[in-house]
Amino acid sequence: MKIIAQQLLEYFKNKPKVSELSERLFQLGHEHELNKGIFDFEITPNRGDCLSLKGLARDLNYFYKAEIEKPIFTKKIQKLNLNFKNKTKDLCPNISFLEVEIVGKTKPYKNYLENYFKSLKINKNNFFTDISNYLAYESGQPTHCFDAEKMNGIFALEKNKKKSKFLTLLNEEIEIEKNDLVFTLDGKVISLAGVMGGASTACGKNTYKVLIECAYFKPEEILGQARKYNLNSEAAYKFERGVDFLGQENVLRRFIKIIDDHAEIKSLKFISENKKNNTKSVPYDSKKLNEIIGCDINEKEQKAILSSLGFINGKKVAVPAHRSDIDQINDLAEEITRVVGYNNIPSKALKLPVKAKNLNRSFELICRNYLVNNGFFEVINFPFNDNNDESAIVVDNPLDKQRAKMRVCLTKSLKDNLVYNQNRQKDSIKFFEFSDIYTKLGVSRKLSLIVSGRINKNHKEFNSMLDYGYLKGLLKTIFNETMNVALTFSSSSSENYDFRETIMIKGTNIGRIGKLSKNFLKSKVKTPVYSFEIDIDSLSVPSQRYIGISDYPASYRDMSYSLENLDILKNLEKKIEKNVKSFKLLQEAFVFDYFDNKKLNILKVGYRFKFQSSTKSPTDREIDEIMKKINKDTLSIKGIKIEGL
Template sequence: MKFSENWLREWTSPEWDTNTLSESLSLAGLEVDDVEPAAPSFSNVVVAQVVSVEKHPDADKLNITQVDTGDGELVQIVCGAPNVVAGMKVCCAKVGAVLPGDFKIKKAKLRGQPSNGMLCSTNELGLPDDGIDGLHVLPEDAPIGTDVREYFDLDDSCIDVDLTPNRADCFSVLGIARDVHAISGAQFSVPFEEKQMAGTETCSQAVVVKEAQACPKYLGAMVSGFDTNAETPVWMVQKLHRCGVRSLGLVVDITNYVLMELGQPMHAFDADKLQGDIQVRFANDGERIVTLDEKELQLKGDTLVIADDSGAIAVAGIMGGLATSVTDDTSKIFFESAHFARLAITGKARNYGLHTDSSMRFERGVDPMLPERALNRALDLFTSIAGGTVSQFVSEVSAENLPQIATINLRRDTILNRLGIEVADAQVVDIFNKLGFEIAANDQGWSVTAPSFRFDMAIEMDLIEEIGRVYGYNNLPETPVLAPMSLNELPEDEQSLIALKNTLVQRGFNEVVTYSFVAEDKQKAIAPELPYVLLKNPISEDMKAMRTTLFPGLLQSVAYNQNRQQSRVRLFEAGLVFYKDDSDATGAEQVPMLAGAIVGPVADASWHSTTRNVDFYDLKGDLESLLTMSHLQAHVRYEPTNNPALHPGQSAAIMLDGKEVGVIGQLHPQLVKTFDVNGNVFMFQIRQDAILNKQVPKASAISKFPEVQRDLAFVVQESVTVQALIDAINTVTSDILKSVDLFDIYRGQGVAEEHKSVAITLTLQHQDRTLQDEEVEALVAEILTAAKQAVNAELR
């Protein structure tokens, strides 16, 4: 919200300078982003009138003017502006004036003719561009000799306040003034006479509100017989400009002026262009409208519109339509002032790529009691400038659908507990009275009723915040905070996610944090089998789907690094994925995952060794380091999988106790171009709940008897996995078999085609005695039988 400081001081004017005012607003929760002067510094520039104009005898483009500056005698000034004519009033820099940029005006001769001053354009004074090629033309009633800074009220500051979403009541000079009055104690008064403008003639325009829940209040009035040539006064143009609003003509300027002054969005229709009754309804699917910015919209059925018999003529609370807009030829105007429910407007402007001052206010909330006041103010301004006759008001009000005013109990003890100070009862009452609240004492404190413009008041803590910010957070005493620390115990069987992350970091990984939203086409490409959730109001078109895997974000980060000459990339992310679930209140099941991706050389280049690129087993080793930390290595199995994100021949499902908890493998070659990565990217993803539980170590006595090792080489078919062979061996029940370890795989001479030799080391040991050869051989024979039966393994 940007506003003029002088305009604010018309409502309330504390004895503060601009810096103190800005600081006080920020401390009260209305953060001031910027303060800038209304105009650059210049001096000795006055309102003047050009009395006569003659051609310069020695220059075709110059004129010799005689100018009345109000000093009692005419001044000769040579001027090259193309629009200078006798009788016009202009800004004149007299001799001795200093213009922006420290440009000093002195007596001079131009082509032999004396010139005692300078006639100025807006650019030369640093004023808003008026679009005129030449001198800035002042109104005919501008008093000659008046200092231009005084005439334009240029000794002013423009203050820009960054408002939080709950303070929509401060999107107006009135709203800011109410807060300044409360925090400063300065007198507050309305700077204009509030009149009831409803006339005696019946309004010829009927209104029908079909959606009272979305539009509980709609007011309007007709104005006719006004001066169609009336222009916006200079003072209004200046105030609007200092609020960041440009002048667009009297009618639009007045609705914008009331918007900035009171905070009520309004609209004006050319009444002669309206066809039949005005209707407030939801749009028909596919209904079209051309808005004031000449953009054609195809409306959706949930969009509230203002319509007549011809169709939609305005998008309610957002923007009017071009077909019924006011023009220079308009002779009859219907002014609209309405209250629209927040939920009826929220998000609609963004759906159509629009953002207006009106939608911004209605989305955050507008005082439901304001439309009457705003309509009277707009009509008063219009008729005082352009004249005309005002009709009776047409009114449609649904009291039961208007926002209800909240009444909240405020306890003295809560003030002390939350703010750490005892605020006197009289001061509490005074604070809320200044803020416009109704307050009545009760046994524990007060019963406080919020005004209609403070729809953000809902609970007791909202009232505590009001006391704190008006009392002044900087006035609160410094009190040591007593906060006994209670550290949660980490059960011994629970693994720390931080410890797992540190393990990956120690293995050369870097953590990334990516958006939970991904492009819909990439979501479909990498996980086509999983239903996903679409956002109703995405940040952008390529962030509209909730991710069902962490892979898209990781791959985007890989591509980002590769595009910056980083060939060796090792990244991981811990975050949520979202599986569509209509039975859940949120519409999705949220599952914490841990994922990683590697690509490029195994290690950085070195003088003493050549390097190779990473492969499947490098990443499998990184994953197994995490499984080992949680003592899960012996329980995890890797089974072939056809995951659409991974290479069919280099991918595996991670199985834990017979349940799939993750996947690992190489990115599918068809997706390399989709995600704009280079080389073979290897990735894994595993559920966090699968690795955040670990086995508690159990102590056992160490055997003092020697181990016995037997090496066995099995010949199996190529399709048999090593894990299947080891599982077959482990089916043999024995209290002396301690471990089964793979130490070699051989293919070639001596082994039949489509077969392989798998060499296994068996480690055997008894706890209480030395093993005998007979029992070792018996166990080995049992193992050979189990391997033969399970996977048709033959001893080589």
């Protein structure tokens, strides 16, 4: 959001320097950049009230005594007889309409209006739409202008009854889905409510009579609608974060005043429907506030700060209609602390126990290094989401009301990461995440991994796809190499998976693996997606033992085995592994030669045996005795011959 610094300064009696104003804004938590007199803000999702000149001036009121309210039209307005039906009063409880007709030509824009377009390099459209855009910038409340001459018919706000083609005022055709909130005229969609109007009723340069709509929509209803249809909508951005549900009439009276500054008004008509009038209140306790803040601020100062922000003081603090994010005393403490300044609160020494560094081998560290070396990327996701799991912990004062619960699994977050990358044409995706999961049952450490697309981007693996076999093999390898244990799998089911298996170690369930369903993914890309998630709390890596290096030389024996078929090789491997464990002098045995001629039906395997002792040099007699026992044991397998014997 961009704000002209000079226009913000005009709200204050005590005008500071722009640099000082910038410092105060940072103190209040409004991150921004300042370039050539323009503030470029990143406003947090819970502070929709600050998405305007008025909102920022109100936040700075304590420091500079702001004149927050701009001149409005104060005379009585004739009632508007409008054939309008609000069929969704639960989603839009407050809505107002203003009909204005002007005569003659409009005057050149006054400085406050002209500077908005010039300084922010915004294109002008037409008289009424220009005022609507400026007013959203000034007050934070979006309005929409319909050409009144095109509004003949039954006008309604309702849920869309079926999929409908809709031409936006930007002349982009979209297909609006069933049950989306829309304005209709004689049953035909003319506006996607809270997001964007349509070309059929849009104002033009020759529009002299306009119907202006100003409403409060339930934020959850507008959330995601602009992204859903790939529309760039400042209105939706504001409605998603919540607007002042009692401010519609004041905004429309300000609209009239701006019109009056630039044109001759022939007629004015107004109608309003308000079902949501009750504001919230929070119990006030100065002592409790100081305990939360961590310092002593006298009651008079506390109330002065709250009053400057628009709160009404009493035994309970009345929360203004523009502050939808305030629910409890912790929120009041945050408001006071922002104004006081976190840096101005005296620090206190915090005694923490010193924890010795753990030098034990960590499954997480070994696994992380292994995955990175195999082309995976580690991600770190926000620990909150909107899951409906009963075990999820609800946050009392969330930064974003759409992320008010602690997540209960990592797979959903990784899925969102994957879909984001798929939509940007990434054709080889390999992500993993380690994180703690907090539920009502306790805390657990999880590892989740997700793959889709090509195995790698090289000439050998470009045409090979990441599949279930790859993921399952990867998981088996990790556990075999880090813990020397074998995993077992059993079939299970879930609505989020096309197929799924439970992962177990020695009969204990540690997680799940499977192919994610398209309904869960909600991705435009059809490439299959595979994922696993495991609990790693109980996993421990065996400590490595130090094995000394012998000072005595090693001796080797080579043995060539002829096999009737490849199936016999597994039995041979088991026999030799058994013998390696049986004789201390035999250090290792491995295949050093392999010959397979299917035409001549010849299959030969060459094994090399290494003999070594840490106390002496092995003798030929000792080695021969062991080799005799090995040969006797291996020849007991049917279908094996030893060349030369």
